[in-house]
Every structure is written in structure tokens, then in C-alpha cells.
Amino acid sequence: MDALGYIAQGDLRKAVNALQVAAAVTACGRMLIERTRDIVAKHDNMKVIYGDTDSIMVQVDAGTAEESFETGLELEKEVNNELKGLVEIKVESVFRSLLILSKKRYAGISIEPRGNG
Numbered sequence: 536m537d538a539l540g541y542i543a544q545g546d547l548r549k550a551v552n553a554l555q556v557a558a559a560v561t562a563c564g565r566m567l568i569e570r571t572r573d574i575v576a577k578h579d580n581m582k583v584i585y586g587d588t589d590s591i592m593v594q595v596d597a598g599t600a601e602e603s604f605e606t607g608l609e610l611e612k613e614v615n616n617e618l619k620g621l622v623e624i625k626v627e628s629v630f631r632s633l634l635i636l637s638k639k640r641y642a643g644i645s646i647e648p649r650g651n652g
Contacts, residue, residue, distance in 0.1 A: 564589060571624070574613060575593055575610065581596070582594045
């Protein structure tokens with residue numbers, strides 16, 4: 536189900552809605568974030584700083600941008616192995632600096648690894 540379909544399921548103004556479907560999707564997303572948090576908590580050099588229905592942000596204690604990317608890729612592999620068949624995550628960005636204002640409102644300076652283009 537795409538995001539638009541999920542939103543429509545929970546919208547009482549729509550002629551066809553299924554609040555149970557919307558609630559189930561939300562509960563599943565919450566469970567996956569919690570399981571991912573548990574995996575991150577096993578590592579002394581990582582800390583979850585933000586988690587939402589479809590994303591999680593992890594602070595990594597690494598010396599360089601390249602080390603941050605490498606650590607992120609290792610975590611990606613670990614989460615994907617432990618939650619195989621449930622979810623597949625992907626590291627999308629590494630931020631040098633990040634400001635989280637509120638839920639779904641954040642800004643940051645993202646960096647790219649050397650040699651990618």
C-alpha cells in the first residue's frame with residue numbers, strides 16, 4: 536500500500552475508509568522502529584535521536600565522514616539481517632550537522648562519501 540492509500544484509509548471524510556487498516560499500518564511501523572532501536576541500543580557508539588513512522592536517525596560516534604558512512608552501512612546490514620522479511624532499511628543520508636525542531640521538521644547539512652562521483 537502506498538502512502539496515499541494509507542492516508543485515505545484513515546480519513547473519515549472519505550466514502551471508503553478502514554480505520555483498522557490505518558491503525559495496523561501505524562502499529563507495524565511503530566513496532567519496526569522499536570525493533571530497530573533495540574538493535575541500535577546494542578552498540579555503545581550509536582544512539583537513536585529521532586524515529587518516526589517511516590524513518591530513524593542514529594547519532595554515530597565516528598571520527599570521519601567515511602567512518603560514519605561505513606558504520607551506517609554496517610548497521611544497515613545488521614538491521615536488514617535481523618528483520619529479514621519484515622523490512623529493508625537503507626542509509627539515505629549522513630549529516631555533519633542536524634537541527635531537529637519537532638516531529639517531521641528538521642534541517643541538516645548532509646555529506647557524501649569521497650569517490651562517489
